[in-house]
Structure formats: structure tokens, C-alpha cells
Amino acid sequence: MDIVNKSQNKERSVVSRLWNNKDARSVIIQILTIALVFAALSIILHNITVNLAAIGKDFSFDFLGHTAGYDITFSPFLDYTSSSTHFEAAIVGLLNTLLIAFCGIILATIIGFIFGIMRLSNNWLINKIAYCFVEFTRNVPILLHILFIHGIVIQLPVPRQAVNFIDSFFLTNRGLFIPKPEWGPNSWIVGLCFIISIAIVIILRTWNKKRQEQTGVIYPIFWISISIIVLFTLGSFFLTGMPLTWSVPELRGFNFRGGVSVRPEFVALWLALSYYTASFIAEIVRSGILAISKGQNEAAGALGLTKSRTLQLIIIPQAMRIIIPPLASQYLNLTKNSSLAIAIGYMDLVATIGGISLMQTGKEMETMIIVLLTYLVISLIISAFMNWYNRATALVER
Amino acid sequence: MNNFEHQSLPPPRSEIGLLGWLRKNLFSSLSNTILTVVAIGFLLWLLPPLFEWAILDSIWMADSRKECWAKMEVPEGAACWAFIKDRLGLFVYGFYPMDQRWRVDLSFILLICAIFCVLYEKLPGRKFGLMFAIAFPFITGWLLIGGLGLELIETDKFGGIMLTLIIGVTGISFSLPIGIILALGRRSNMPVLKSLCVMFIEFIRGVPLIALLFIASTMLNFFLPPGTQFDLLMRVLIMVTLFSAAYIAEVVRGGLQGIPTGQYEAADALGLTYFKAHWLIILPQALKISIPGIVNTFIGLYKDTTLVIIIGLLDPLGIGRASLSDAVWAGLAKEVYLFVAIFFFICCFAMSRYSLWLEKRLSTEN
Numbered sequence: 001m002d003i004v005n006k007s008q009n010k011e012r013s014v015v016s017r018l019w020n021n022k023d024a025r026s027v028i029i030q031i032l033t034i035a036l037v038f039a040a041l042s043i044i045l046h047n048i049t050v051n052l053a054a055i056g057k058d059f060s061f062d063f064l065g066h067t068a069g070y071d072i073t074f075s076p077f078l079d080y081t082s083s084s085t086h087f088e089a090a091i092v093g094l095l096n097t098l099l100i101a102f103c104g105i106i107l108a109t110i111i112g113f114i115f116g117i118m119r120l121s122n123n124w125l126i127n128k129i130a131y132c133f134v135e136f137t138r139n140v141p142i143l144l145h146i147l148f149i150h151g152i153v154i155q156l157p158v159p160r161q162a163v164n165f166i167d168s169f170f171l172t173n174r175g176l177f178i179p180k181p182e183w184g185p186n187s188w189i190v191g192l193c194f195i196i197s198i199a200i201v202i203i204l205r206t207w208n209k210k211r212q213e214q215t216g217v218i219y220p221i222f223w224i225s226i227s228i229i230v231l232f233t234l235g236s237f238f239l240t241g242m243p244l245t246w247s248v249p250e251l252r253g254f255n256f257r258g259g260v261s262v263r264p265e266f267v268a269l270w271l272a273l274s275y276y277t278a279s280f281i282a283e284i285v286r287s288g289i290l291a292i293s294k295g296q297n298e299a300a301g302a303l304g305l306t307k308s309r310t311l312q313l314i315i316i317p318q319a320m321r322i323i324i325p326p327l328a329s330q331y332l333n334l335t336k337n338s339s340l341a342i343a344i345g346y347m348d349l350v351a352t353i354g355g356i357s358l359m360q361t362g363k364e365m366e367t368m369i370i371v372l373l374t375y376l377v378i379s380l381i382i383s384a385f386m387n388w389y390n391r392a393t394a395l396v397e398r
Numbered sequence: 399m400n401n402f403e404h405q406s407l408p409p410p411r412s413e414i415g416l417l418g419w420l421r422k423n424l425f426s427s428l429s430n431t432i433l434t435v436v437a438i439g440f441l442l443w444l445l446p447p448l449f450e451w452a453i454l455d456s457i458w459m460a461d462s463r464k465e466c467w468a469k470m471e472v473p474e475g476a477a478c479w480a481f482i483k484d485r486l487g488l489f490v491y492g493f494y495p496m497d498q499r500w501r502v503d504l505s506f507i508l509l510i511c512a513i514f515c516v517l518y519e520k521l522p523g524r525k526f527g528l529m530f531a532i533a534f535p536f537i538t539g540w541l542l543i544g545g546l547g548l549e550l551i552e553t554d555k556f557g558g559i560m561l562t563l564i565i566g567v568t569g570i571s572f573s574l575p576i577g578i579i580l581a582l583g584r585r586s587n588m589p590v591l592k593s594l595c596v597m598f599i600e601f602i603r604g605v606p607l608i609a610l611l612f613i614a615s616t617m618l619n620f621f622l623p624p625g626t627q628f629d630l631l632m633r634v635l636i637m638v639t640l641f642s643a644a645y646i647a648e649v650v651r652g653g654l655q656g657i658p659t660g661q662y663e664a665a666d667a668l669g670l671t672y673f674k675a676h677w678l679i680i681l682p683q684a685l686k687i688s689i690p691g692i693v694n695t696f697i698g699l700y701k702d703t704t705l706v707i708i709i710g711l712l713d714p715l716g717i718g719r720a721s722l723s724d725a726v727w728a729g730l731a732k733e734v735y736l737f738v739a740i741f742f743f744i745c746c747f748a749m750s751r752y753s754l755w756l757e758k759r760l761s762t763e764n
Contacts, residue, residue: 030590037594044621051620123430124423125437139746140739141701144715148735336606343708354612364616371612372605379604 048365063361064090070356072347074263086357093352094374100269100348101335101378107274108334109327112281119286130282137279142337145276150268150344159255168248168259176262177249184243190236197232201225218309265346269338277334281327288323289315321393328386332379339375349374452477452736462726474729481730482737485721489714489737492557498549502560505538509567517752535571538564553631557712559741564631565703565713569638570696576639577646578685582676584651595647602644607702610637615709634706642699649695653688654680686760693753697746704742714738 018024052059064087071082075092076099118130137145156173157163163171170177208221237244249259292315300310341348342355354371358364412418424434455476460466466478482489491499512534515527542564544550556564583595602610614633622628657680665675685692707716718734721727 026588030588033588033590033594047623048620050624054624121433122423122426123433123437125441126433129437129440135747136743139697139701139743139750141704141715141742143704143707144735144739144742147715147719148731148739151731151735339606339608340705340708342608350606350609350612354609358612358616365620368609368613368617371609372601375606375609376601376604380600 052365057362059365061366063357063363063366066361068357069360072352073345074266074347086353086361089357090349090353090370093347093349096341096346096352097335097338097348097350098378100266100273100338100341100346101331103270104273104277104334104338105331107270108277108281108330111275111278113285115278115282116285116289119282120289134279134282137276138283142272142276143340143343145272146269146340146344149272150265153264153268156264159251162251162256168246170249170256172256173264174255174261175264176267177256177259178262179246179248180258180260182245182247184241184245186240187243189240190233190243193236194229194233197229200232201228204228263346265341265344268344269341269346273334273337276337277330280330280333284323284326284330285319288319291322292318324389324393325386328382328389332382335378335382336375450476458483463729466730477733477736478730479733481721481727481733484727485717488717488721489558491560492712492717493555494557494560495551495555498551501541501544501548505541505560506563508534508538508541509563535568538567553629556631558714558717561631561706561711562700562703562713565635565638565706566700568635569642569699569703572639573642573646573695573699574692576643578650578681580643580647581650581654584647585654599644599647602641603648607638607641608705608708610641611705611709613637630709631711634709634711638699638703641702642695645695645698646692649688649691650684652691653684653686656687657684689760690753690757693749697749700746700749701742714741 018028048059065085067083068086068089069082070089072080072089072092074096077095078088078092080088080092115130115134118126119134121127121130154173156171159170159172159174162177165171168179205221205225208219212218247258249256249261251257296314296318297310300314305313338348339350342351345351350371353367358367361367409418412421425431455470457466457469457476457478457480460469460478460480461484463478463481466480467473470476487499491502494502512531515521515524515531518524521527540546541548542551542556542560543553580595580599583591584599586592586595611634614637615630618633619626619628661679661683662675665679670678704713704715706713707719712720715738718738722729722731722734
């Protein structure tokens with residue numbers, strides 16, 4: 001046998017011997033891959049330089065310091081004028097993206113949990129209404145939702161006939177007008193008391209948890225925490241002489257003055273993104289809670305826990321472990337979907353630097369690189385948080 | 399011992415039939431009753447006006463918006479479906495030349511055949527059916543674009559439902575194999591391949607599709623040799639395919655992780671090569687687990703085809719919006735949006751129901 005094998009080995013060429021060796025083969029494949037990738041990259045780079053030179057463009061980020069020369073209608077955080085630079089326009093766009101993502105995530109979570117719980121209701125009618133909402137919403141493209149809501153919002157009445165809630169909230173075709181808090185001189189004391197009360201609550205909860213683990217005694221910690229926060233904050237508010245006034249929007253001429261005005265594009269995008277994402281969150285919540293086996297519920301009952309305690313101590317902690325990872329990826333989706341703002345003229349990152357700046361400067365390459373890198377950083381941050389949470393709550397298995 | 403057998407009594411009347419069902423599902427407790435009343439109130443507020451608007455009072459025969467509104471008791475008080483009827487050709491075929499539309503019709507029929515071949519497993523001669531399904535994108539590509547004896551049609555004439563189906567079907571049929579390769583690459587032992595796949599997947603998943611479409615429409619020509627003219631639809635198709643391939647890769651990776659190591663070891667013990675082991679042992683099982691995720695990705699892709707209107711292609715939504723700026727019909731936005739929404743809902747809901755059915759069927763086998 002040995003002799004036959006050896007003679008066969010001799011006959012085989014070096015290449016086939018290398019190919020049949022697992023380690024050697026893997027090295028060969030990898031070297032080939034690297035070579036291919038580099039070849040492709042260098043061809044692309046070459047093409048880019050040739051193409052750019054052909055139309056007389058260069059590759060530089062100098063344009064970021066130049067005057068942008070266009071208006072951004074919605075810039076709640078920064079003073080932006082048409083004489084600001086492209087860089088400032090990009091920052092305004094980024095802040096607008098983050099704002100819509102933040103507001104959208106909060107509203108989507110609230111609506112999503114409500115509908116998820118409705119889907120679990122014993123009430124047949126409530127269950128079916130939630131089912132129809134969820135299925136219809138998530139099977140229709142988000143862009144359609146955005147355009148539809150935008151169509152409704154811009155057809156709202158003019159400011160003179162605004163939809164009026166208790167004389168302080170006004171819904172018009174120029175956007176939503178809400179009262180703006182104006183803090184007086186001593187208001188920092190109220191803020192401080194609020195923070196202190198939260199700190200006290202956190203300490204109390206840690207102590208309570210430790211005590212519960214040792215003795216099994218549970219205090220109604222939820223109501224205690226709420227009352228501590230409310231009493232502290234309200235108490236300090238009244239003691240410092242109510243340092244808060246509201247600037248209520250008032251109709252002057254053809255539009256409202258005072259208060260905070262929220263652009264109609266923002267309202268439309270916010271609502272559409274929120275309920276669209278909520279329909280996915282509802283399904284996540286439902287399947288997360290259903291995934292907790294019936295035995296857990298029955299075991300809790302056998303231990304004599306009440307229904308609300310079972311929910312609080314047994315079901316929710318376990319369901320959250322299942323719910324959070326897909327929830328985080330829905331948040332990520334919402335953030336990325338907010339780029340559809342461009343369809344209705346909300347000035348987010350893609351619409352400012354990747355839209356108007358691109359058109360004005362003709363710097364396709366540079367602006368798109370900025371847009372892509374920004375989104376990549378946002379998603380990496382969200383997924384890093386998700387991984388951290390996964391590790392922190394993973395089941396410790398023996 | 400008492401041998402007398404008690405005859406079992408029938409259940410109380412309040413527990414069976416319609417009455418029992420109502421009691422159990424709608425009025426089991428006070429809070430439940432309140433919820434039911436609120437829900438009925440909500441439905442009464444929502445449904446009858448909607449029904450009147452969409453069906454009872456709606457106008458199906460008219461030549462313009464004015465005529466439509468003139469026929470109604472209250473102007474703008476009901477749906478004007480005459481608009482959709484008038485534009486139906488545009489909604490289905492886009493700007494495809496009138497005398498060549500039979501090619502699109504034939505493609506629709508072929509598509510239905512291909513779907514039937516893939517989904518219906520008891521079909522006699524299914525092997526040929528599957529081969530036809532694989533060849534289908536290429537046959538249809540030739541049929542729609544032309545050449546080789548057929549009149550050439552520019553792709554900027556494509557639009558409407560036809561465009562949605564082109565992007566959707568191409569994306570679905572090409573992203574699955576690419577996604578599987580990416581998933582295998584991500585789980586490979588070779589660090590170079592692995593990191594390349596990870597970088598690609600994470601990059602694509604980290605950016606919005608609209609940014610990628612912008613790249614396709616503005617930047618991609620810079621990457622190609624000077625003078626290359628590359629069709630916009632083609633660029634969009636490539637981007638959409640790569641985009642959903644990255645998502646498919648993550649779903650398939652999840653499926654691969656669900657396969658016990660024993661399966662790999664058993665395949666090795668049988669002396670199967672890497673390709674044979676994956677083709678015969680690993681992938682059939684992994685894909686089976688990942689069906690729900692794969693179909694969800696497909697549904698997402700199908701819905702995302704609407705984003706092409708932002709770079710100027712006209713899918714049903716784009717056609718609808720373009721029709722809205724037509725002076726004869728302007729102002730009928732609700733009808734357009736509802737029509738397009740129903741079209742997408744039917745397609746996507748059918749896909750998700752099919753995936754649920756498939757999941758159930760495959761799971762009972764085990």
C-alpha cells in the first residue's frame with residue numbers, strides 16, 4: 001500500500017498536492033481573493049481618476065467650508081442662514097435626522113406596545129382591530145404612508161381656522177403649534193430637585209431589590225417612587241414661586257406667533273414612520289410575550305403570585321430578553337427609513353448634504369461618502385448597544 | 399355500587415352557540431364589555447363613511463375630475479374610481495408602447511407559470527419546471543427589452559406594476575444565491591474571506607437603501623471605464639439585489655447557526671467535500687429554518703421598490719403622483735394612494751400567508 005501511495009504522490013504535480021492540502025488550499029484561496037479585490041479596487045480607482053479628470057473635477061472636501069447658499073426651513077437647534085457653509089448644512093441635516101429618529105422611536109414604541117398588547121387581548125373585537133391595523137400597515141410601503149400622511153397634513157385648515165385644542169395647541173397646514181416653556185431665574189433649583197429625587201428612587205429600588213432577595217418582602221415600590229418624584233419636583237416648584245411661564249401661540253395676521261412651531265413635513269414624517277414601525281414592534285411584542293412558555297405562568301400561579309406580580313416578575317423580564325434585539329433593529333430601520341424625508345421635503349441628512357449640496361457643488365463622491373459614513377456610525381452605535389444588552393441579559397447557562 | 403349511569407347533561411345554554419361565544423369573547427368581564435363598546439363605537443365611526451366613500455357613492459364613469467365631482471351629491475364627497483380606470487394602462491405598463499404590450503402580458507403569464515413551478519411541488523416533471531423558473535428572468539429580460547428579432551424598447555419606457563415586478567422578481571431571484579454565498583463566506587474559516595463578507599454585509603445593512611440608489615444614479619458611472627453607458631434600471635437592479643442579499647445573508651447565517659455541529663461532523667465522516675456537504679446536508683436544513691426570515695426580507699424588498707421614484711423611475715406610486723399633476727385629474731390623491739396601497743397589500747400579504755403555510759407544513763414533517 002505504502003509503495004503505491006508514494007508512487008502516486010510522485011506522479012501528482014506540485015499544484016495538485018498543494019490543492020489537496022487543506023491549509024495550503026485555504027492560503028491559496030485567500031491570496032487569490034486579496035489579489036482579486038486589490039485588482040478590482042485599483043481598476044475602480046483608476047476609472048475614478050480618469051473619469052474625474054475627463055470632466056475637470058477634483059476630489060477634495062474643501063467645499064464643506066464654502067457658503068451653501070440655500071435655505072433650510074427647519075433647523076430647531078442651530079441658527080442656519082443661507083450664508084452658512086455646507087458643513088453647517090450637513091450638521092443641521094444630521095441633527096434633523098437624529099431628532100426625527102428620537103421622536104419616532106419614542107412614539108413607535110408606545111404605539112407598538114399598545115397594539116402588541118391589544119393583539120394578545122381576550123376580547124375578540126380588540127384583537128381583530130389590532131390585527132387588521134398591523135397587517136395592513138406593514139404590508140404597504142413606508143413611502144406610501146409618508147406621502148399619504150403628508151397629503152393629509154398639508155390639507156389641514158389655514159391658521160385662521162386652525163384645529164384648536166384647549167386654546168394652546170393648534171394644528172394647521174403650516175404645522176403644529178404648541179406652547180413653549182419659558183423657565184424663570186430659579187428654575188435650576190426645580191431641575192436639581194428632580195435629579196435628586198430620581199437618585200433617591202434609584203437608591204431605594206436597589207435597597208428594595210436586595211431586601212426582596214433576602215427576605216422576600218416586597219414594597220409597593222412603583223407608587224413610592226412615583227410619589228417621591230412628583231412630591232419633590234412639585235414641592236420645589238411651588239417653593240421657588242412657580243418659575244415657569246408658557247409662551248402660548250397666538251394668531252397674528254396670517255400665522256401664529258410665539259410657542260414652538262413644528263413644520264408639517266416633520267409632523268407627517270414623524271407620524272408615518274412611527275405607526276409604520278409600530279406595526280412591526282407590535283408583532284415583536286406579541287411573539288415575545290407568547291414565547292414565554294405557559295409553564296412559567298402556571299408555576300408563578302402555584303407559588304401564589306398575583307397576576308400583576310407574575311407579569312412584573314416572571315413574564316416581562318423574560319419577554320424583554322426576546323423582545324429587545326429585534327426591537328433595536330426596528331429602531332435602526334426607523335432611523336434609516338427617516339431618509340425618505342427627501343420625498344416630502346423634510347431637510348434631513350440625505351436631503352441637505354446628499355441632496356441640495358450635491359446638486360450645487362457637483363461633488364457626488366464626497367457628499368455620498370459623508371452620508372454613508374454618518375449612517376454607518378449611527379448603525380454601529382445602535383448595534384454596539386444591542387450587543388452589550390444581549391450580553392448583559394443573556395441566560396447564564398451551566 | 400350504584401350501576402345507574404348518569405346521563406351527562408348538555409352544557410348550559412349560555413356557554414354554547416352564538417350566545418356563549420359572545421359571552422366568552424366580548425363580554426367576559428366589566429372591563430372587557432367597556433372595551434367592546436368602545437371598539438364597536440370606533441368601527442361605527444370609521445367603517446360606514448369609508449364604505450360610502452369608497453363603494454356606495456363612488457363614481458366609475460367619468461372623463462375628468464370635474465365631471466366626477468358634478469355627479470356626486472357633495473363634491474369631493476366620494477371616491478372617483480373613473481380616474482384609476484382611465485389610467486389603468488399606465489398603472490400596469492408604464493410608458494411601454496401600446497402595440498408591444500403583448501410582450502408584457504406574455505411576461506406576466508410566464509411569471510405566473512414560473513411561480514407555479516416553484517411553489518407547487520406535486521407538479522409532474524417539476525425538474526423542467528424549476529429549470530424554466532431559473533431561465534425565466536433571462537427569457538423575460540429578452541422579451542421586455544427586445545433584440546434578437548424583437549423591437550428594442552428603451553428601459554426608461556418601463557413603469558407601473560410591470561416595473562415593480564421586474565425589480566421585485568430580479569431582486570428576489572438573484573439576492574437569494576448571492577445571500578447564501580455571503581452567509582457561507584461569513585462563516586468560513588478563512589479570515590480574509592470572512593472579513594470581506596462581514597465588511598460587505600455590515601456596510602450594506604448600515605446605510606439606507608435610498609443612499610445606495612443615489613449612488614447608483616449619480617456615482618456608479620465614475621467606477622466604470624470611461625465612455626461606458628450603463629442603463630439606469632440595470633444599476634438600480636444591481637443595487638437592490640446587493641441590498642437585499644446582505645439581509646438574506648444575515649437570515650441564512652441565523653439558519654446555519656441553528657444546525658448542530660454533529661451534522662457537519664457527520665458529513666465530514668462520510669468523506670463529503672465542502673460543497674457536497676453544504677449542498678446535500680447543511681443548506682437544505684438551514685434554508686428550511688430560515689424560510690420565514692427569507693420571505694420577510696423578500697416582502698421588504700418588494701415594498702422598497704417604491705423608493706425608485708425618488709431617483710426618477712416611475713413605479714405605480716410614481717405613475718400615480720405623475721397623474722395627479724395632470725390638470726384633468728388633479729386632486730384625487732386619496733384614490734391613487736388607496737389603489738397603490740391595495741396593490742402592495744395583496745402582493746405582500748399573499749407572500750406572508752404563503753410563508754406561514756410553508757412553515758407550518760415543514761414543521762409537521764419533523
